[in-house]
Amino acid sequence: MKLKNDKYKKARGGYSRLLNIACQKCGSSICQYQKDGAGSLRRMYVDRIIDPKISLDRKDLTCPKGHLLGVKIIYEKEKRPAFRLFVDSVVKKIIKV
Ligand SMILES: [Zn+2]
Numbered sequence: 001m002k003l004k005n006d007k008y009k010k011a012r013g014g015y016s017r018l019l020n021i022a023c024q025k026c027g028s029s030i031c032q033y034q035k036d037g038a039g040s041l042r043r044m045y046v047d048r049i050i051d052p053k054i055s056l057d058r059k060d061l062t063c064p065k066g067h068l069l070g071v072k073i074i075y076e077k078e079k080r081p082a083f084r085l086f087v088d089s090v091v092k093k094i095i096k097v
Contacts, residue, residue, distance in 0.1 A: 003034050003097065004048065008078065012037025018050075018095040023063035024088055029053050030063060032095065041092055043075065043082040061085075 003009075003016050015037060021030040021044070032050040035041055046056055053064055061070040061083040070085040 008045070008047075008080070009036045011078075018097050020093040020095050022091050022093075023065070023067050023069065024091050025067045026063060026065050027091075028063045028065055028067075030061075030069070030090060033092075041085065041090075043073070043084045044070070045075070046081045046083070 003018065009016055013036075017035050019033045019035050019041070021033050022028060023030060031044075031052040031054070033041075033044055034048040034050065036048070044061075049056060054062065059072050060068055061072070062068055067089075068086070069089040070083040073082055073084045074080065075082045
């Protein structure tokens with residue numbers, strides 16, 4: 001497993017973690033995610049989503065059982081597609097790499 005190392009990561013201090021993302025309501029696995037920088041996970045950039053179990057082409061982010069987790073946005077500062085997560089919609093677990 002190789003983490004991406006690019007301008008987005010540099011802009012966030014050059015520090016990344018790999019997270020396992022699951023639905024808060026039902027525990028269904030959503031994806032793995034490379035979180036760059038410190039702070040809480042408020043949005044997931046599409047280019048950092050690894051091994052998704054769900055469709056990334058839709059406007060909404062839903063778990064395999066249909067729970068709504070977030071909505072697609074473009075992060076204007078970087079013109080970068082992302083999903084804005086609803087508060088407490090997902091559980092995160094750090095994966096050791
Ligand atoms: Zn769910």
